[in-house]
Amino acid sequence: MPSSDRNAPPLRRRGARMRSAVLAATVDVLTAYGLAGTTVGAVARAAGVHETSVYRRWGTRENLILEALTEQLDATMPVPDTGRVRDDLTAYFGTLARLLATAQGEALLRLSVERDDTLPDRRLPYWTERLERGAVMVRRGVERGELAPDTDPALVIEAISGALFTRALVSGAPLDEEFAARLVALTLSGALPCIPPGPDPLQ
Secondary structure, eight states, X not given: OXXXXXXXXXXXXXXXXXXXXXXXXXXXXXXXXXXXXXXXXXXXXXXXXXXXXXXXXXXXXXXXXXXXXXXXXXXXOOOOOXXXXXXXXHHHHHHHHHHHTSHHHHHHHHHHHOOOTTSSOOOOHHHHHHHHHHHHHHHHHHHTTSSOTTOOHHHXXXXXXXXXXXXXXXIOOOOOHHHHHHHHHHHHTTSSOOOOOOOOTTO
């Protein structure tokens, strides 16, 4: 970070202006320096505000990063409704695959697996809420008869997203829309409705 930024006096920002400046600075710092370099102090300097003001509003570094990323990325994952469950899930998880390949997406994943004994609950509602959106698409597929009536929507979504998260966190293999589409096709093949057998020609 340039020395002029480090030595610049904090600006007198308050309320909505301060919040917007800090959240934008959080995304900028995260993109430039990664999760480890995204400290409250670095964000406060980039936003031109007092560090104490950031702590007073967000409490922890994790809360700050989560709110900044949620606000920025929320609009990037709309829930499609094409009329076909496979197309819906392919589009949705293709977007998620692209997201996980970015610095911001990786940070969200890292925050969800890092442990901090000072916090009572390390689960991030960000992923829970977005995966529930995926379950809505599966339920629509069941209602349309595309999937078996006893399909477990949560299990379908966990099967697809779990493979995406594993690749993002562990394997280092490329994340792209093609991989997401293959996962959707593989998972849905186990949720297709059973076709009753035809009459036995020998009877």
